[in-house]
Amino acid sequence: MNLAVDLHSHSGHAGGVGDIPLKSVSQTMKTKGIQVFGTGDVIFPTRTKELWGQLQEMKEGLFSLPNDDSLFALQTEIILSVKLKGYKQKIMAHHVVLFPNFMSVERMQCLMHKWGQKNTIGRPFIVSEDMQEQSDRLFGIKAIHPLVEIIPAHVMTPDGILGSKNNLSSISEFYGEFISEIDVIETGLSADPFMLEQVPELANKTMISNSDCHSAALNRIGREFTMLNVEEISYREIIYALRRNNVAFTAEFNPGEGRYYSTGHRADRPGHSEAYISSKQDETICPVCNKPFLPGVERRIKQLAGDYKAKHTRKFHHLLPLVEAVALTLGVKSITTAKVAKIMNIILSIWGTEINFWLSPIGEIEQKLGNILDDNIIEALVKIHRGSFTFGPAGFDGEYGVLKLI
Ligand SMILES: [Zn+2]
Ligand SMILES: [Zn+2]
Known part of the structure; x- marks a missing residue:
């Protein structure tokens, strides 16, 4: 089980x-x-x-x-x-x-x-x-x-x-x-x-x-x-x-x-007026403040992987917490508003738990929420369920990535 x-x-x-x-x-x-x-x-x-x-x-x-x-x-x-x-x-x-x-x-x-x-x-x-x-x-x-x-x-x-x-x-x-x-x-x-x-x-x-x-x-x-x-x-x-x-x-x-994915410096560091994200693998010193970078996870993986040919066998899903997904679909920043709670309650009353919602077939979302929620909310939930979202810019230097639907 x-x-x-x-x-x-x-x-x-x-x-x-x-x-x-x-x-x-x-x-x-x-x-x-x-x-x-x-x-x-x-x-x-x-x-x-x-x-x-x-x-x-x-x-x-x-x-x-x-x-x-x-x-x-x-x-x-x-x-x-x-x-x-x-x-x-x-x-x-x-x-x-x-x-x-x-x-x-x-x-x-x-x-x-x-x-x-x-x-x-x-x-x-x-x-x-x-x-x-x-x-x-x-x-x-x-x-x-x-x-x-x-x-x-x-x-x-x-x-x-x-x-x-x-x-x-x-x-x-x-x-x-x-x-x-x-x-x-x-x-x-x-x-x-x-x-x-x-x-x-x-x-x-x-x-x-x-x-x-x-x-x-x-x-x-x-x-x-x-x-x-x-x-x-x-x-x-x-x-x-x-x-x-x-x-x-x-x-x-x-x-x-995640807060350490890319390599870069935040805007609030001394000597910075704006953030700098390094896209070059060999860049170890920040050109803005001349201080060294702490390499992000993406760069560390490349260093450690070398020439190894990976076999990708693990099953995994990229998820957002449902309450954040709902807030995003409503265009609100706070996850504690009454509107977010109302939609959460509707979803939970149908699927029982958040994990059940994420594991349900995508077709079920349209079918079960179709008459209850607005089309644009359903469309956004389907996108998130499908994993059609990204973070741009990705997290770096202790700053979380910024979510975008694609
Ligand atoms: Zn720890
Ligand atoms: Zn810097």
């Missing part, structure tokens, strides 16, 4: 966004059609207590609020930081970690303490002296329980393992012996499987997509998600599906929307 999962999020304890009630998260999951959601920040002690106090185990390794069928997996993000030979700067990379039970979370906290790592923020650091120490520690985390999974997060963004800040030429430089345990990677908002399949050492990994969101909003939860193929709904089955690449498809941002 298919299972829609979004396995990377953050609580209010990461980045100081304030409390995000699990009840609101569960409500948005239902609207979107996300069945299993990563809790975020589960090893941060205040968060652990919060989750332990509110959640109960519903299915093996999956948790829920009382009288509520939205399922949560125990999840955190950590930042691995290590000194590597041949690199002046510390190499840092974000990772998602999934745990099968609270006992494993507690053992992770003990390891953090034993290694002298502060565990005082939602997304804690694990700082290692060298690759050997880091590899030993990663094996230590895996040894907590056979179903603990460690997944390099948003691999191509500047904070991801292959991002431009690190400038590694291979992930094996970072993991050492632990490379044998990396079965799954997260695509991140600025890359999709088509791009990542071009990088030879990623080509055989399972590729998953998650929202990495810090909010319960309708355009955040499930903005990227993964449809897994499982035998039954349990944490164990999710991990097996990840390790065996039983991915039916991933739902992706159009990479051009």
Whole structure:
């Protein structure tokens, strides 16, 4: 059966966004059609207590609020930081970690303490002296329980393992012996499987997509998600599906929307009066302010791909959050207007969930909405459903891409 999962999020304890009630998260999951959601920040002690106090185990390794069928997996993000030979700067990379039970979370906290790592923020650091120490520690985390999974997060963004800040030429430089345990990677908002399949050492990994969101909003939860193929709904089955690449498809941002897709400088940088986007592959210095560029994801992929002939086998869809699609069709900027809510309610009353709407045959949209909504709104929804949209200019230097229908 298919299972829609979004396995990377953050609580209010990461980045100081304030409390995000699990009840609101569960409500948005239902609207979107996300069945299993990563809790975020589960090893941060205040968060652990919060989750332990509110959640109960519903299915093996999956948790829920009382009288509520939205399922949560125990999840955190950590930042691995290590000194590597041949690199002046510390190499840092974000990772998602999934745990099968609270006992494993507690053992992770003990390891953090034993290694002298502060565990005082939602997304804690694990700082290692060298690759050997880091590899030993990663094996230590895996040894907590056979179903603990460690997944390099948003691999191509500047904070991801292959991002431009690190400038590694291979992930094996970072993991050492632990490379044998990396079965799954997260695509991140600025890359999709088509791009990542071009990088030879990623080509055989399972590729998953998650929202990495810090909010319960309708355009955040499930903005990227993964449809897994499982035998039954349990944490164990999710991990097996990840390790065996039983991915039916991933739902992706159009990479051009991501904030680090192109290479360039924003208009508000010192020495700039307008933005500059580099179209030349060899341009490393900005001709406007003479400061170096941080290469965007598109450029990093080309560097890492070399002459490799990629095989493109993954199924994925480029999606917009429905609420944003509706706002766009109405020509309004805010997603919280009454008009947007009204159309969302109509769509949800017909299809049940947003994911059902996106997976329905295109003909159904005209057929079912024909007498209810204006033709121009239906036409725009059909275009978005079909993927007829682009981002111009694409995202760069921390700025999101600008959406256009085509
Ligand atoms: Zn991250
Ligand atoms: Zn510049």
